[in-house]
Amino acid sequence: MEIPRQFHLMETEHWLVNHRMNSALPGYLMIGSKRDEDDLAALCPEALAELGPLLALVQRFLRERLSAGRVYLGRFGHTPGFAVHFHAIPVYGWVEQAFLQDVRYRALDGLRRADLGHAPDGADLTLYVTREFCERTPPAPIEGPGVDVVMALARRELPDLATVLGLVPVRR
Numbered sequence: 001m002e003i004p005r006q007f008h009l010m011e012t013e014h015w016l017v018n019h020r021m022n023s024a025l026p027g028y029l030m031i032g033s034k035r036d037e038d039d040l041a042a043l044c045p046e047a048l049a050e051l052g053p054l055l056a057l058v059q060r061f062l063r064e065r066l067s068a069g070r071v072y073l074g075r076f077g078h079t080p081g082f083a084v085h086f087h088a089i090p091v092y093g094w095v096e097q098a099f100l101q102d103v104r105y106r107a108l109d110g111l112r113r114a115d116l117g118h119a120p121d122g123a124d125l126t127l128y129v130t131r132e133f134c135e136r137t138p139p140a141p142i143e144g145p146g147v148d149v150v151m152a153l154a155r156r157e158l159p160d161l162a163t164v165l166g167l168v169p170v171r172r
Contacts, residue, residue: 001081001082001083003016003018003021003030003032004021007019007020007021007151009029009151009154009155009158010154010155010158010159010162010169011034011169011170011172012050012054012162012167012168012169012170013034013046013047013050013168013170014033014034014035014043014044014046014047014050014051015031015032015033015034015047015050015051015054016030016031016032016034017029017030017031017054017058017154017158018030018032019147019150019151019154020087020134022134022135023133023134023147024133024134024139024140024142024147025089025090025095025129025133025134025139025142025147026066026090026142026144026145026146026147026149026150027062027066027068027088027090027150027154028087028088028089028090028129028133028134029058029062029087029088029154030085030086030087030088031051031054031055031058031085031086031088032082032083032084032085032086033047033083033084033085034083035047035083035084036083037083037084038080038082038083038084039084040075040084043084050167053165053166053167054162054167055073055086055088056165057158057161057162057165057167058071058073058088058158059071059073059088060161060165061154061157061158061161062088062090065153065157066090066092066150066153067092068090068091068092069091069092069093069096070090070091070122070125071088071089071090071091072087072088072089072091072122072125072126073086073087073088073089074086074087074089074126075087089125089126089129091125091129092143092144094142094143094144095125095128095129096120096125098128098132098140099120099124099125099128100120102128102132105124105127105128108120108124108127112124159171
């Protein structure tokens with residue numbers, strides 16, 4: 001799948017970092033292989049070597065520059081036509097508070113092991129972010145800077161951060 005240029009934030013030789021196209025949640029980033037391959041094990045060793053530092057870079061940016069309390073990194077998709085890609089989901093304090101105040105999601109409390117308590121876990125908040133900020137029309141309200149502001153910040157700062165972590169950003 002071709003990612004429109006307006007969502008591109010940074011790229012390396014093997015990976016593209018972009019803002020998720022249908023996300024109203026600022027900082028919901030995607031790290032996708034530039035090779036049309038849906039099997040992680042089939043990627044070349046150089047691409048795999050870039051991946052760890054790149055995931056760390058994205059997490060660092062979301063935590064330090066956008067003040068995300070948590071960052072979930074995962075590979076969820078299995079839709080044909082998408083290359084290997086990872087989701088970087090920022091969970092801001094206001095996102096967790098909105099989740100806790102939304103009575104529609106209280107049904108999830110009964111699905112969790114009782115000995116784990118009632119605090120939301122990664123599965124709960126990933127579901128909430130996906131439904132409320134990516135699929136809902138209109139999306140849930142956000143707090144703080146919007147997607148466009150965050151994308152501009154990421155375009156300015158990710159390449160320099162990448163260099164510090166030993167990655168070689170492709171400059172365009």
